[in-house]
Amino acid sequence: MTGLIPCAIHLFGLFFIPESPRWLAKTGRRKDFEEALQKLRGENADISQETAEIQEYIETLERLPKAKFLDMFERRYARSVIIGVGLMVGKQLGGINGISFYASNILEQAGFSAALGTILYAIIQVVVTGLIATVIDKTGRKPLLLVSATGLVIGSLLIAISFYLKVHVLALESVPCLAAAGIFLFIAAFSAGMGAIPWVVMSEIFPINIKGVAGGLATLVNWSGAWIVSYTFNYLMGWNSYGTFVIYAGVNALTIVFITMVVPETKGRTLEEIHEAINNFPEQRVSTSVDLLVYEACNDIVESLISLERKSFKEKKGKKKRKYGIEPGDVGKDSAETVLMDQTAHVKKLRTTLYLLKTLRTQPQLSRTS
Structure with a gap:
């Protein structure tokens, strides 16, 4: 019978254990996640950076397949x-x-x-x-x-x-x-x-x-x-x-x-x-740096593409307006505006891929074959 006492104390204590902030973030309970993290770090602690890092980490993991035993x-x-x-x-x-x-x-x-x-x-x-x-x-x-x-x-x-x-x-x-x-x-x-x-x-x-x-x-x-x-x-x-x-x-x-x-x-x-x-295994540290450089270079290319597309769109829109006397809202589906929207969607997909490259850069086979 005396063995029941520790079990009862344990069971009672479970009601006072807070949920894990990362689990709350993973399940999409943003408000509860921030409250739990603030409680763990203290009322006056600045959790903005840690909150962003955890959210970024969770979003990356959500893009991965569900983990299996193997x-x-x-x-x-x-x-x-x-x-x-x-x-x-x-x-x-x-x-x-x-x-x-x-x-x-x-x-x-x-x-x-x-x-x-x-x-x-x-x-x-x-x-x-x-x-x-x-x-x-x-x-x-x-x-x-x-x-x-x-x-x-x-x-x-x-x-x-x-x-x-x-x-x-x-x-x-x-x-x-x-x-x-x-x-x-x-x-x-x-x-x-x-x-x-x-x-x-x-x-x-x-x-x-x-x-x-x-x-x-x-x-x-x-x-x-x-x-x-x-x-x-x-x-x-x-x-x-x-x-x-x-x-x-x-x-x-x-x-x-x-x-x-x-x-x-x-x-x-x-x-x-x-x-x-x-x-980060020792043999991966060099490849990690290379992956980061690749990520930064590709990100610069993406920014340049967006800038060029916006400039190109403005020029084409201005020419059409001067030539045909139409307003920007009258541009049809096959116009430069639609093309720009399609290209922007592709750019977003590319950015997601590049972000995964940055986050999952610990794959040694990728660095060896590159």
Whole structure:
């Protein structure tokens, strides 16, 4: 019955969560979108530029086909998916569920009081999670992830050393302290970063058109990893107690490398800036500049065409008026005015195409063939 209390609090809190401004913009609720964004940024904040950027971004995505599951594996989304899925893999395969579910058994085998250990475990988890929630936007996501993963490595190694000493009957008096210290450090480090921040990063890195399917994939990987660790923990402990935690330490060490090399810092950046930074691979940066130059040059051509057509229309209209004595409103459908209207429509289509070129310039195959 006590388990119903957190669920009830969670359900009650859902009524106070505001809608996402970008979702409101996507569904065409402009007024609600602006109100939600203003509420998030503060009453005195100037949201005009951000509003325009979000609208522009949404309009571009609306021109694209609806995202399917296989679309996530296209080159332009590859890095976003790798980051989201990679963080979930590192989070779960680092051993959190094995240590969390069997903490009392681990402490008992090491000779530490299971009752005292589980109480301290829960206190540390709650306190550290609360503290980190207050500083995550000041310190940034990536530093906390690196500190967290480093703590997981050290905690795993401490537990491994305690079991190694026990198995080889060495310094038995230090075994309980080492095991307890390792578990408490492990849960503190996990709560400081790898527990919650992968979910935060996942909500920021996926473009809105694949957010649903990509988020679903990352969640599936997360809980699949949780099941794997929970299922295999007892088998690994039966095979080699200290070797189990050495494996977890190795996985967490690889997670440090992954975070350092792949995961970007998202603090203080809009979602549009994050997506642009993530999708600009090193080999695409030169082609991106070329695409921008092409866009600017083509836009200049469009402006010139419009200017020439207007000038041409005025001249033709003036000649007709002088020659036949007709007023501008009398010009027929086949006149220069109709031609100009048709050409203006084509120009608008060209502008839309050029805008898509600017926005979707992260397609590497386009730059290679151009």
